[in-house]
Amino acid sequence: MPRQGAAGAVRGLLGMGALAGGLVALILLPVACTVGIGARDSAQWMQQEPEDLSLLASPQRSKILAADGSTLATFYYQNRVEVRLDQIAPVARRAVLAIEDARFYQHGALDSQGTLRALVSNLNSGEVTQGGSGITQQYVKNLRLEQADTKRERQEALALTPARKIQELRYAVAIEKRFPKDEILRRYLNIAYFGDGAYGIEAAARRYFSTSAARLTLAEAATLAGITRNPEGYNPRLHPGAARDRRDVVLDRMGELGWAAAAEIAEAKNEPVRLDVTETPNGCTSSKAPFFCDYVQREILNSPVFGKTAKERERLLKQGGLTIRTTLDPKTQKAAQRAVDRHVPPKNSAGKAAAEVLIQPGTGRIRGMVVDRRLGPDSERGKTWINFAADASHGSSIGMQAGSTFKAFTLAAALEDGTPFGSRLLAPSRFIPTGYSNCDGDPVNATTPLRNSADGEGGRTFSLVTGTAHSVNTYFLALQREVGLCETVRMAEKLGMRQASGKALEQYPSFTLGFNTVSPLRLAAAYAAFAARGEYCKPIAITSITHTSGRRLPVPGADCEQVMRKGTADAVNHVMRSVLSSGTGRGLSIGRHAAGKTGTVDNFSAAWFAGYTPDLAAAVWVGDPRGGYRYPMTNLCMDGRCYGSVFGATIPGPIWQDSMIGALSGREAHRFHRPPTFYFSKGSGEDLVGLPDVRGLKLSAAVARLRAAGFQVGVGGEVESKEYPKGTVAEMSPGPGARLEPGTYVTLRPSSGEPEPEEPEPDPPSPEPSDPAAPHD
Structure with missing residues (x-):
């Protein structure tokens, strides 16, 4: 020009x-x-006025809160905390105006x-x-x-x-034209960049001085005011000398304008730049509930409710200033994390992992979600990005085979069909799975025999109670055939079960043995329905989301539904209480009404425990992320503790026990309801029988009498006996009068006759006569 x-x-x-x-x-x-x-x-x-003028609120960081209001995590592109003008110290406002x-x-x-x-x-x-x-x-x-x-x-x-x-x-x-001067100043102070990732004066005050904008001193205010002209060059953390020089320029300008007393300015200029830097976490890695936090994050990023595209949803989470209130109970979370880390340490020498989810029955609210690892790259020992507690959609896990925890669905289907507790089925040692059809009516049989695992037994009849208590594989295969494979599958589906991949459950005879790969989250929600007397609620993590504008956003609901009769659920609870009292989970009681089920996967590739009270349900998985079949839990030694073979009650059970005791301590204990009377029409199902006393009977007569009473009999080695003649029963184990289940194994030991008479020991020699002259004490 x-x-x-x-x-x-x-x-x-x-x-x-x-x-x-x-x-x-x-x-x-x-x-x-x-x-x-x-x-x-x-x-x-x-x-x-320009047509494209948009005065949307400045991007705000979002925060995830636990149920008690404590902060679990923050998310942001820009670390900003919007404040009112009266929340910014007058000296800070003057400092910015003086230099700008x-x-x-x-x-x-x-x-x-x-x-x-x-x-x-x-x-x-x-x-x-x-x-x-x-x-x-x-x-x-x-x-x-x-x-x-x-x-x-x-x-x-x-x-x-x-x-x-x-x-x-x-x-x-x-x-x-649109705003008064105070509002424009407020907007500027909330949008300006102060370096070091701090947007707005409130975030800057917290970042550099660990204080609020309302409490800034003259020296601190002048330091921040000087940054905005060159946020990197005047960053006091990186360039304290340049930041101090710039601060003094601001102070001098305030003096020229008469906006600060000369003595105050001189005192402020004599101060070094004193920083008290606060790191503002971004994301879930530093959260005290990292995998739950990640679950909530994915809930928002995956749902079209929060935006048509993934980019829109991410922008909402990291710019929308959302206040996300969740279901997590810090006490429950802490108890579960402590239990998991105690039994399966994050950096354990065996490379094993554990995950647990705890859900409040009747609400679907996730009260705790833990993994023994920390959230982070798998290349670092003790860390993983995979949330083993959740489905693939909310944690990238492909799920794990559930083992015998699936027997609960066969049990529920049988009880919903009206099967009494005392109904008995033969559980053979080997079971050839024939006579099954899937829900399409197609036969799904096999010729390979299925057997009982080491945590069960077979070769006799069991009732619903005893078959469940001892987790007998062949009993449940027979029960599933009686009830119908499709009915069992539909019961599981009504209780929210799907594969962790999101696909429908596969339908084969071994369904009841838990070959489907599922997540602890879904299993905990299913068992919570038993505790809630048959009311299934979808698991939920979010109770409300409020936008920075004050607008409430829709959140997924639990959609609770009665999926079985209340009496059926009461009966399930009655039966599965026996697992803890006398079955595979005995020793895992928690001092209040509780029920549960162990689960051991083929070849000890994984182990589970799922259990509940009327107030809380939880599912625990323990296994090896590298592949359970490749790294089975047999002869397992982990950080100085060694186990033979790991069953559901070996490690998962104690994790569940410790978690539940910690989570429920100090809280009112509720009781399960008594099941309807018709379930007792064939007895209690426990079928305890007094063991007859057959001592003194000839061996053949004793065996016949015990077998007639329903017991199995074995004969051990002879024992000497004065009381019982040779050839008669001298000892029996268990002892006479014991109350046992039919089919219990009793060992008899016959008498070999009286023992040989003992030869008398010779008398000891007489002592030498004492010397009367010897001194006495």
């Missing part, structure tokens, strides 16, 4: 009375062709004095080389930068061109 044209532009500006007209004359002439307007219409155009725009309350969209000074230089060079922007214009620049979605938009928002300046000025005029 010719120098003569520049001088004319300045003269034109000085001749205009209206600030907006002067502004256009000052800047528009060199770029009028670019923006497509004439100088004659410039003033009117400048006064019109001392005449802010006296001028309009432009400070003509400052702009004239800068633009004479800009017009002479043909480009914007000097700043003259006031607070309003700086707010506009920051606003446009934050609203830029693409790299090109961000470059345009920062470009040193007259065209950008024109757009900023138009925005500034519109904003000055």
Whole structure:
């Protein structure tokens, strides 16, 4: 642009009375062709509000809260905490105005004095080389930068061109019309970047000084005010010397304006830059409930309720200033984490892992979710990104075979069908799975025999109670055939069971033995339905979400539904209490009504325990992330503790026990309901029989009598006996009168006759006569 044209532009500006007209004359002439307007219409155009003016709230960090209101995690692209103007110390407001725009309350969209000074230089060079922007214009620049979605938009928002300046000025005029000065200042102080990842003065106060904007001192306020001109160069953490020099410039300017007393300024300038840096966590890795936090995060990122695209949902989470209130109970979470880490330490020498989920019956609320690892890269020992507690959609886990915990669904199907506790079925040692059909009516038989595992037994009849207590595989295969495979599958599905991949459960005869790969979350929710008397609730982690604007967002509901008769659930609870009292889980009682089921997967590749009270249900998995069949839990030694073969009651059971005791301590204990009377129509199902006393009977007669009473009999070695003649029973184990289940194995030992008489021992020699003269004590 010719120098003569520049001088004319300045003269034109000085001749205009209206600030907006002067502004256009000052800047528009060199770029009028670019923006497509004439100088004659410039003033009117400048006064019109831009159509694309968007004054959306500044991006805010979101936070996840536990049920008690404590913070679990924060999420943000920009670490910002929006505050009111009265929450910012007056000295901080004065410091920023002093160095950025001392005449802010006296001028309009432009400070003509400052702009004239800068633009004479800009017009002479043909480009914007000097700043003259006031607070309003700086707010506009920051606003446009934050609203830029693409790299090109961000470059345009920062470009040193007259065209950008024109757009900023138009925005500034519109904003000055729309808001009072205090509101503009508030918005600027909340949007400005103060370096080191701190956006807005509140986040900056917390970041550098571990205080709030309301409590900033003069020295601290001046330090922050000096940063915004060059956030990296004046970062007091990285460049304390430059930051101090810049602080002193701000203090001197405050003194020139009379906005701070000379003595206060001198004292502040004598202070070194004292920092008390606070790290603001971002994401779940530093959360005290990392895998639950990750579950909540995925709940939002995966659901179209929170945005049509993944990008929109992520933006909402990291910019929307959401307050996400969750179901997590810190006491329950702490108890579970302590239990899991105690029994399966995060960096254990065997490479095993454990996961547990705890759910409140009747609500679906997830009260705790733990993994023994820490959330992080798998390349670091003791860390993983995979949430073994949840499905693939909420944690990338492909699930784990559930083992005998699935027998509960066969039990529930049988009881829903009206099967009494005392109904008995033969549990053979080997079971050939024939006579099964899936829900499509197709036969799904096999010829390979299925056997009992080491935590069960077979070869006799069992009732619902005893078959469940001892977790007898062949008994449940027979029961499933009686009830129907499809009925068992449908019962599991009504209780929310699906594969962790999201696919439907596969239907084969070994369904009841738990070959499907599932998550602890779904299993805990299913068992919670038993505790809730047959009311199944989808597991939920979020109770409410509030946007920074105050708008409430929809959240997934538990959709509770009665999926079985209350009496059926009461009967399930009655039967599965026997697991803890006399079955595979004995020794795992927690001092209140509780029920549960052990689960041991083929070849000891994994182990489970799922159990519940009327107030809390939990499912625990223990296994090897590298592959359970490749790394089975046999002859397992882990951090100095060794086990033979790991069953459901070996490690998962104690984890469950410790978790439940810790979570429920100090809380009222409730009792299960008594099941309907008709379930006792064939007896209690326990079938305890007094063991007849067959001692003194001939061996053949004793064996016949015990077999007639329903017991199995074995004969051990002979024992000597004075009381019982040779060939008769001298000893029996268990002892006579013991109350046992039918089919219990009794060992008899016959008498070999009286023992040989013992030869008398010779008398000891007489002592030598004592010397009467010897001294006495």
